[in-house]
Amino acid sequence: MPLTEQDIARLARLAGLQLDASDRERARDEFTRILGLIEQLQAVDTAGIEPMAHPLAAHQDISLRLRDDQAAPTQTLEERAAHMANAPAQHAGLFLVPTVIE
Numbered sequence: 001m002p003l004t005e006q007d008i009a010r011l012a013r014l015a016g017l018q019l020d021a022s023d024r025e026r027a028r029d030e031f032t033r034i035l036g037l038i039e040q041l042q043a044v045d046t047a048g049i050e051p052m053a054h055p056l057a058a059h060q061d062i063s064l065r066l067r068d069d070q071a072a073p074t075q076t077l078e079e080r081a082a083h084m085a086n087a088p089a090q091h092a093g094l095f096l097v098p099t100v101i102e
Contacts, residue, residue, distance in 0.1 A: 002028075002032055003028050003031050003032055003035075005024065005028075007028075007031075008024050008027050008028050008031070009024070011027070011031070012024070012027070080093055
């Protein structure tokens with residue numbers, strides 16, 4: 001699907017770019033190649049392929065570097081007071097923030 005001049009102008013406007021004539025032509029060629037690659041990728045039959053959590057998982061045993069999900073120790077009243085000292089507004093140990101959605 002070739003792109004038109006209007007498509008390139010709209011993409012440039014949305015991206016906040018100012019393109020001269022040669023830049024627009026180059027951008028159109030590059031976008032057309034990118035869209036061609038996307039069409040090739042969409043043509044690949046991926047039925048029955050399980051998604052991977054990591055791109056190298058198919059080649060080697062990968063363990064994700066995530067910490068164990070553990071509850072943090074309860075803070076003391078002194079620690080809470082130290083954290084709340086910079087709060088512009090608070091109530092019952094909670095930060096009060098302005099309402100943004102009514």
